[in-house]
Ligand SMILES: Nc1ncnc2c1ncn2[C@@H]1O[C@H](COP(=O)(O)OP(=O)(O)OP(=O)(O)O)[C@@H](O)[C@H]1O
């Protein structure tokens with residue numbers, strides 16, 4: 527199994543099949559107040575715990591605001607991490623980031639170490655300030671981020687739910703992973719839910735998972751005990767026997783693919799293999 531970058535959010539790693547893929551760009555998509563900034567700091571706190579270099583970029587929060595915001599949840603240690611140089615806080619002014627590769631990249635390149643966690647909270651003012659032409663550079667910028675470390679970008683979902691705007695579609699299409707956070711209702715037992723829209727190169731759990739925002743903990747993803755913990759490895763030989771089929775009857779290329787699926791531990795792999803074998807017999 528490939529090494530993963532732990533998100534620092536209890537339950538989320540289970541949903542993501544272990545965490546983020548190293549050197550990927552990951553998007554948290556959601557409207558105001560869903561917990562994007564809180565998750566961002568859980569991700570950075572986990573990084574500091576693991577000895578990773580952590581960089582926070584935003585357009586509205588400097589050190590003072592970051593310390594205030596995180597202290598309210600119960601993470602007073604953030605102030606120490608900043609002064610110890612374990613967490614770098616950088617406030618930008620969106621109108622100055624008219625081109626993605628200027629000061630911002632210098633900061634990122636200068637601060638990055640072997641294992642670096644980068645957060646841009648939020649990416650929306652940055653992408654909104656770009657003219658149409660320089661939007662092509664977003665892909666280039668994402669590739670740069672992938673070279674530097676593992677990035678978490680927050681993207682603001684328009685209140686009217688319009689996903690058609692380039693400020694939403696570009697990061698969704700160009701990133702590796704997208705997690706959609708939503709306030710589902712008012713006053714219900716589970717009024718918040720998240721789902722993985724995509725997770726390139728990895729299995730992920732399907733469906734909506736309820737989550738809560740708690741003092742001290744931050745975001746807690748629930749319902750993950752329903753995700754098959756014990757990944758079942760399928761014995762292909764045994765399945766073939768059960769279906770009265772012989773290896774020789776199946777094209778070599780398909781056997782190789784089925785073996786890969788059998789080893790994967792994907793939930794439902796056994797049923798899928800039987801389904802495919804039925805179709806070729
Ligand atoms: N200590 C706390 N206990 C419980 N809930 C909290 C606590 N602190 C914050 N929250 C919840 O978290 C929400 C804010 O989370 P956060 O700032 O991460 O949202 P966001 O998605 O970044 O929002 P924005 O788009 O405004 O930046 C609040 O609306 C509140 O519901």
Ligand SMILES: [Mg+2]
Nearest residue numbers: 562563564647
């Ligand atoms: Mg925020």
